[in-house]
Amino acid sequence: MHKVIRILPESLVLKIAAGEVIQRPDAVVKELIENSLDGGATKISIIIKQAGKEFIQVNDNGSGIPKNEVLTAFASHATSKIENLEDLTKITTFGFRGEALASIASVSQVEIKTKYSADEIGTKLIINGGEVLEESKISFSEGTSITVKNLFYNTPARREFFKSNSTEFKHIYDVVERFALSNPKVAFQFISDDEELMNFSLNTQTERIANLFGENFLETLIPFKEETEILSINGFIGKPEFSKKTKSTQYLFLNNRFIINRAINHAVFAGYENLVIKGNFPFVLLHLQINPSKVDVNVHPSKLEVKFVDESLVYKFVLTVVRKAIAQHLNPVILEQTKILYGNNFSDNSFQNSKGIDSAKIAESIIVSTIPNFQFPKNFESLNNIPIDVTQNNINQFEHEKKKDKIEEGMSIWQIHNKYILAQIKTGIMIIDQHVAHERILYEKALQNFENQLPTTQQLLFTQLLHLAPNDYQLLNELLPFLLQLGFEIKEFGKNTFAIDGVPTDVKPGKESTIIQEILTEYKQNQNQIKLNARDNIAKSFACKSAIKAGDSLTENEMRVLIDQLFATKIPYVCPHGRPVMIKISIQELDKRFFRT
């Protein structure tokens, strides 16, 4: 239903926060696309030249403007979207101030062609610097086409504030990208200086993401969705292991409007717990739908910053949903457990009442339960793939055990088959798997390096170049911060190539050039088998690939150092993958076997 475009009464104008001042080309693009979407368009094309400084055109197949209202549309405070104060509290359109067309037309050369769906004939209007030069009837198929030429041609001083073409283009691209991302049901075409940069047909959200960021990108995302009567949320968050150093990949939409809101941002990051290293940002695409009466869009002129009546409710809601999504990603079994523990109504519609707050609590407890309280196992086999949590309780338990397992003073130790180390302990004998023992040592060391300690690097005499397959190159790029923390000195070196200048001191001589590739392979393998966070995975991969192997011959001194270091770890008894590090056979056991009892 079309409402007539009217000039807002003064009293209402005063209640509306002043609209955005058109400062640069991207603001024009944004206003025009918003008008097209408000007009019900399902197809929008954006054409710019010289980063919009010379030429901006937006074409749509929306409702069009009735022939006798086109002139009014260019008057200040002329809008069809609100009529009275009450409308202001339930805005469902992007626009409502009626300022955009007026202010754009006052600082540029505008041509509009439009045909209202119920009219037979279309209208063309040319306005230069706010002055109507031509108004004519034209035949025009459908929708609206607005061309904005030579922005600020009549206020040259403001053209001075334009940034370089590449900067202005980037701003426009970001604007178009946001609309394309949040409106998959609208076809988008974007052409800049005759180059077609987007041509997306009607899509689903997933397809649109693939259109914009590439098919493979979807694999790095976790989808989420939660609905209640007053709030609903859906979108995608990046798997923690794919977080990036840039902040530009956060897309928050409130009732489809791109917004900036610190509370939501904070809630998202809080939801990741500490799975994302400091300074890194995961991809976030978050659509929040909320009853318009709960949102005040009339706050900031740029309309980007919004306030919620109940900010803490929104915060808890987002946090809950993100946590749940991540918990499920890390351990798909969790969802099942949740259902068993709390029944099927975890994601029910109870969020709006007091029970709803409980669902936040429930989510918290889920996270806690993703890491099972580690009990030292009787049967090592069953330990496979269980993430091991080093709680203080466990450590105390091991401290006690470790004392008993000390190799007795002056006792010999032996290496057998270049694989196992055999030693006498107070209670009997102990057989240590040398590879797994070393793995445990290096794993804990890696975790410590991530925490705080400075890694020790051995500089290479000659820089090693590492040529990688494109996907490995990408992976290494993402894992680089971790590797630097471990003591690697690596930097990008041209296409698909890294230069290695140093490796951690624990890397065996001769392995300097192969270790990275081995770590990447192991990392990918771990990723397929068990869902680990990036940090844990890299620690495990590094430990596994740098550790001494079965077949490596050790001197007695090397064995003693190894055993000392092993017993200095927090959990000397199991390797990071859950395999046993040592087997102990007590005197009693031996006696029994020899029928001494």
Ligand code: ADP
């Ligand atoms: P606002 O969007 O805040 O209402 P604008 O100045 O952007 O103000 O637009 C004025 C009016 O012109 C709108 O209210 C709408 O009725 C009409 N209009 C502008 N662009 C379009 C379009 N692409 N399709 C249909 N109607 C439009």
Ligand code: MG
């Ligand atoms: Mg508008």
